Amino acid sequence: MRTTVGIIGAGPAGLLLARLLHNAGIDSVVLESRDRAYVERRQRAGILEQGTVDVLREAGAGERMDREGLRHDGIELRFARRRHRVDFPALTGGRSVMVYAQTEVCKDLIALQLKEGGPLLFETEALAVEGADTERPRVRFRREGVEDVLECDYVVGCDGYWGVARSAVPDGRTFERTYPFSWLGILADVAPSHDELVYARHDRGFALLSMRSPSVSRLYLQVPADTDADSWSDERIWDELERRFETDDDWSLRRGPITQKSVTPMRSYVHEPMRHGRLFLAGDAAHIVPPTGAKGLNLAVGDVVTFARALTHRTATGSDDLLDAYSATCLRRVWQAERFSYDMTTLLHTAPGATPFEDRLQLARLDRIASSRAAETDLAEAYTGFPIG
Numbered sequence: 001m002r003t004t005v006g007i008i009g010a011g012p013a014g015l016l017l018a019r020l021l022h023n024a025g026i027d028s029v030v031l032e033s034r035d036r037a038y039v040e041r042r043q044r045a046g047i048l049e050q051g052t053v054d055v056l057r058e059a060g061a062g063e064r065m066d067r068e069g070l071r072h073d074g075i076e077l078r079f080a081r082r083r084h085r086v087d088f089p090a091l092t093g094g095r096s097v098m099v100y101a102q103t104e105v106c107k108d109l110i111a112l113q114l115k116e117g118g119p120l121l122f123e124t125e126a127l128a129v130e131g132a133d134t135e136r137p138r139v140r141f142r143r144e145g146v147e148d149v150l151e152c153d154y155v156v157g158c159d160g161y162w163g164v165a166r167s168a169v170p171d172g173r174t175f176e177r178t179y180p181f182s183w184l185g186i187l188a189d190v191a192p193s194h195d196e197l198v199y200a201r202h203d204r205g206f207a208l209l210s211m212r213s214p215s216v217s218r219l220y221l222q223v224p225a226d227t228d229a230d231s232w233s234d235e236r237i238w239d240e241l242e243r244r245f246e247t248d249d250d251w252s253l254r255r256g257p258i259t260q261k262s263v264t265p266m267r268s269y270v271h272e273p274m275r276h277g278r279l280f281l282a283g284d285a286a287h288i289v290p291p292t293g294a295k296g297l298n299l300a301v302g303d304v305v306t307f308a309r310a311l312t313h314r315t316a317t318g319s320d321d322l323l324d325a326y327s328a329t330c331l332r333r334v335w336q337a338e339r340f341s342y343d344m345t346t347l348l349h350t351a352p353g354a355t356p357f358e359d360r361l362q363l364a365r366l367d368r369i370a371s372s373r374a375a376e377t378d379l380a381e382a383y384t385g386f387p388i389g
Contacts, residue, residue, distance in 0.1 A: 003029040003118065005311070006139045006152035008126045008165050010039055012102055013283035013300035014158035015109035015120075019059050020308035022117045026315065029118055029150055031141055033125045033159075036110065043187070043260070044102040046212060047197075047294035049385030050095040052301045061108050069100035070211070075383065077370065078200040080363060081248045084370040085196070091373070091380035099197075101212050102297055129155055129168040133277035153278065156307060158300070160284040161269070169276040179266035179290060179345065180352050181205070182227055183220045186237060190256025192217045193245075199292075199348055200244050201362060206292075206349045207244035209253075217256070220264075222349050229261040237261075266290040266345065268338055273327040280307055280326055287334045292348065293341035294383070302388045303330050309389060333386050340382040 005021055007014045010032035021028045032039060048056070048069070056062040073096045077084045088096050113120045124143040131137045132155065139150040157165020166172075191214060198209035205222035212218050221240055223232075238255045245253055269288040274281045283300030306329050310322035322329075347365055351358070369375045 001029065001148065002151045003027050004153045005029075006137075006150045006155045007031070007158060008129075008139060008155065008163060009158035009160065009283075009285075010034075010106075010110070010120060010122070011044075011158060011160070011283065011300070012105050012109065012297055013304050014156070015106060015113060016055070016059065016061075016301060017156060017158065017282070017304035017308060018113055018117050018120070019061060019109055020304065021311070022113075023059060024308065024312045024315070026311060027118050030113065030120045031124045031126050031139065031150065032120070032122050034122065036122050039122070040107050040110065041103060043262070045291070045294065045297035046099055046101045046210060046218065047298075048098040048100055048105075049294075049298040050097065051385045051388050052298050053098045055301055055305055055388070056105070056108075061105075061112055064104070064108055065098065065100045068104070068213075069098045070214070072097050072099055072196050074196055076194065076196055076198045077366060078198060078245060078247060079202075079366045081246060082370070083247055083249070083251075084366075086369075086376055086380055086383075088380050088384050091377045092384050095380075095384040097294075097384055099211060105297075126159065126164050128164055129157070129279055132168055132279035135278070137278045154311065155279045156282055156304070157279065157285045158282045158304070161288060163285055165279065165281055166271060166285045168279055169271070169273070169281065172276075173272045175268075175270045175272070177268040177342070179268075179349070180225055181222050181349060182225050182266060183208075183264040183291065184223045184227060184229060184232060184237070185218065185220045185262050185264055186258050187212065187260040188217045188219065188256045188258050189215065190217050190254050191215055193252070193254045198245065199344075201348045201350075201366060202244040202246075203350060203359070204240070204244055207241055209241075209245065217254070223263065224352075225265065227263050229263045232261065234258045264291065268342060270331070270334060270338060272331060274303070274330050275327045282307065286330070287338070289337055289341040290345045292344040293337065295337040295341050298385060299334060299337050302333050302386075305388050306330055329389060333388070336382070336386050
């Protein structure tokens with residue numbers, strides 16, 4: 001099998017890259033180890049930056065997002081029983097974010113790829129990337145029990161931290177931080193208790209009120225890193241959420257049936273460089289952020305947009321300049337997102353063993369955001385998204 005770009009992984013990064021290349025007249029093949037049903041139901045991110053929304057629309061994948069997604073013009077910060085709203089458009093020149101689940105993004109892109117794009121091979125396991133430092137890299141894969149080879153001009157690894165692409169980059173340097181807490185996340189069949197996301201800093205730990213639709217709530221609690229989700233009863237979860245979201249006004253938390261529970265570890269990770277020869281890393285294969293800043297999916301989008309632009313430029317001009325700059329270009333954005341995600345995480349979470357001095361510093365930082373337009377603008381600009389490329 002032969003193609004111009006071999007894409008490993010059919011998450012949002014790999015699927016969007018295939019769409020962007022198709023629109024540019026560049027052929028690709030996508031290899032995905034899981035079946036279609038699994039890809040379309042795995043719960044991940046749900047906040048799309050303004051730049052991601054714009055890219056999906058330009059790629060022809062925004063129709064259902066615009067119909068069913070929830071535009072959000074701000075978030076609410078809660079601390080010391082106070083409420084403060086951050087108004088994104090007023091602080092950023094009109095930018096906002098969209099609540100639209102990663103599962104839905106994948107469904108839209110899969111449908112487009114199967115209808116208009118190149119091969120999208122589910123249940124196809126990539127075994128190795130070979131010859132990345134040559135002009136003819138290849139991906140060895142197994143499909144229906146038979147091994148085969150995909151010969152390419154370029155390979156893009158969108159297969160996550162545990163995928164084969166990252167391990168094929170020799171002598172890479174890694175930067176990592178593991179946080180001493182996790183998130184207990186739930187899905188609940190109940191209308192959200194607020195029309196925008198609520199980020200709450202509480203002495204008992206962080207809490208986040210989010211949503212997947214007007215009738216489905218997504219909520220999170222900071223818990224110890226070794227927490228078993230099944231050890232938390234539904235009643236205990238709702239009681240704890242109620243405590244952490246408490247305010248001095250008459251706001252109340254709606255309760256409903258919990259349909260899913262999971263625990264998410266908190267990590268920051270960057271792999272440098274993001275390229276070796278004709279192998280390029282994108283998304284979680286190259287970087288991971290704690291979910292506090294809502295940056296994971298959006299960073300992956302930035303990576304594949306950067307690669308697609310660079311390859312389109314090479315096709316049009318014969319110049320490798322943008323491809324050669326891929327890693328440096330992406331990493332500038334990656335490190336700003338890592339910085340913002342770290343800042344949000346340390347701002348809002350209660351670290352084990354935190355001193356009263358550290359607690360008061362958190363409150364002072366939050367009070368600064370609530371009282372300073374400059375500090376508030378910095379948060380709004382980062383949350384709605386750093387420029388792509």
